[in-house]
Amino acid sequence: MSRRIAAALLPAVAAVLSLIAGCGTLENGRGWGQDALWPIDGQRVARAACDAFLSPGTLVPLAGAAVFAVDGFDERVSDWAIKHTPIFGSVDRADDASTYLKQALRMEMLLMPLATPSGDTLEQWVPAKLRGYVVELGAKTATGSVVAFLKDATGRQRPDGSSDRSFPSGHASSAFSYVTLANRNLDSIDALEGIRPALEVTNLVLAAGVGWARVEAGKHYPSDVLVGAALGHFLTAFIHDAFMNLPEDSNVDFDFFPIENGGGIELAFRF
16 A cells, blocks of 8 residues: 555656746745855854744654653553554555655655746756755755764664664654655745645655654654654754745744843744
């Protein structure tokens, strides 16, 4: 079943992209990726860090991981999932599903920027896309590097005993990194206005499927997956929002102001 889902998703993404010309500009009159990487705005970077950390995509899975850390709940749910495999039907199918779904999301992440508006001429379009891809692939690379470091540092044994690289889940961090990028790019495509929420929710469901498949496959405890999801979202959202220099819609206003013998920081939150 998971193989069919992944196989069906890729043509759907390709069909959407074929119907959308990545021409035109964003609401500020600039193209997607045109202002990426430079200039670096310190206040934008600070706002991006605050927004990424305070986002539900970061805080909700972290809170969930904290719940699973209580009284052996993590291990009990892992044992139950491996024994019953309620979604995928077997440990092997769950393992395959996690890979197929992750690769489908990766392909969407790589294709979606092509549909974003990056100018009306080839001279504008190509360099804008290259700059944007540098930021997005940099965000994914940073996420993978942090996850690899934590795996080495923690050395947690996998539920199936296959290795000591259980925490955090690399599959989950990758899936939620891909989804964070894909959903942000969907926000830049006006032609998808009517179906954007459904596409974004579908992406999140697929990423959650990757995470749960890793639990059913015996490769990760639920807390491994939840921390991986939080890391994937936080690092990717932070780097993307800090360095893409797209029009902002921040929930946090950040400002630094000088005072006698020092300075102060002001944070304002919008709800």
